Amino acid sequence: MPSEFTVFLVADAMLAKGERPSLRRVREAIPTGGSPREVCKHLRAWRKKRGYNPKLEPTDMSKAMKEAGQALAMDLWKQAKREATQTFAREREAAATMAADDKHDREHLIGMVETLQAENAALAARAKAAEDEGVRVQARLAKVENQLDRFRAEEFWDRVMQEIAELLVERGPLTPTEILSELRAVTLRGATLHKEPLTPGTLKKMDVRVFHGRYFEPRDEGRYARKAG
Template sequence: MPSEFTVFLVADRLLANGERPSLRKVREAIPTGGSPREVCKHLRAWRKKRSYDPKLEPTDMTKGMKEKGQALAMELWKQAKREATQAFARERAAAEADAADENQDREHLLGMIETLQAENVALLARAEAAEAGSGRVQARLAKVEYQLDRFRAEEFRDRVMQEIAELLAERGPLTPTEILPELRAATLRGATLHKEPLTAGTLKKKMDVRVFHGRYFEPQDEGRYARKAS
């Protein structure tokens, strides 16, 4: 189907050659032919734009008039080609500008994506480092807490031994079984808090350790312990 531009070019060329741009001649000059209806529509538009009326076309023209007419038609045809070329150039420039803008936008978006990916990796690394650091802190806290518990338990047991030493100084040599009911209620409750309930066996074990180190007690007959002389 021929375009309006094609029909205009053919009609201008026919007119420039001194031929009447009729529907038949225009269709014959178009390589693809085209439907009479479409060609006629474009030809009517050409006649209107060129102010061409076949009824007013002189049948007997001098050579000079024909040459002037041909020159005018050729100039109109060249002008139409220039306008078409300029329009094509403008459309091409606009398309290239749009493509450049799209490329810029795409590059900008790709840059944003790469930046976000890098930030995400950095955040993950920091989170992992923080988690590892938190684990180390928790381990250190647990170790310190364990050491404090041991220190408190040792300090409590030493106070119990001092209490027993004072009791032996007043009552004389006693066995662990005899010592246990004489301890203060607060001492028994404190032993429960330290998760080491006081029993006769526990007292004997702790007192033997002091004996070994020469502190607080001296062993006596029949499993009794006396206060070590200072």
């Protein structure tokens, strides 16, 4: 598709030779041809810019007038060519400057992206390390809390066994059910806090002391007595 610049050059050249730059002749003179619509659009622009009116073109001009007209057309064509060349040079220089600026901006943005990516990776690594450390701390804390709960439970049951031992010294041998009814209310509430309510079944923990020879000894009919000594 011919550009406006090409159509202007062809029309100026025809006018310089004394030829009438009609649509058909201009299209034939363009090596690549072009659609009549596009060529006609550019030719109308050329006529407007050059002030050319084919109806006013004289047909009986003298040779001197024709030569003067041809010379004027040639000068106009050369001037248009110079202006087009200068415009092209300026546009090419501006395009080169813009391309250089774009390249610089692109390299700067790439550098910023790479820096941000590195910082993000470092932050992600630190966050992962902090998360892992948090998991380890939580695990250690849970272990310590479990140990603390176990120590508290052992301490509580030691107090319960001491209370039972004192009760057996006072009342003599008793069954777990009888022992349970004699325990203090605060002891019963304490067992609930340790998630192991006192029942005749849980009082069978006394058998552990019996096995180790501590506090109690078994008697007939499921009773327990305070171990002597």
